[in-house]
Amino acid sequence: MNTTETMTDYICVYFGGDQTGITWSITAKGFSSLKEAEKHGLYMMPMAGCFGFVVIQEIGDSWIICDEWSMIPPNVSVGVDGMGNYSVNETPKLVMV
Secondary structure, eight states, X not given: OOTXXXXXXXXXXXXXXXXXXXXXXXXXEEESXXXXXXXXXXXXXXXXXXXXXXXXXXXXXXXXXXXXXXXXXXXXXXXXXXXXXXXXXXXXXXXXX
């Protein structure tokens, strides 16, 4: 491999919880294509309490959410920490004070 080439990795983060909201997310890494990551997410969907999944394309130090390969409700946000662990959380609601 040429040192100037950038490795592309595909990730599936599936998430869920209970009636109180999203309480967990699990990151599955190492897929070689978008289709494989999506297939894993679809396989995990029937699990009790699973709300959806996000397919992410990692290219070097950046990452992209692949909306067309994911099943995510409109009220979630995706984040990553410095260790490369992804999390899915409910988007905070604006509160009038």
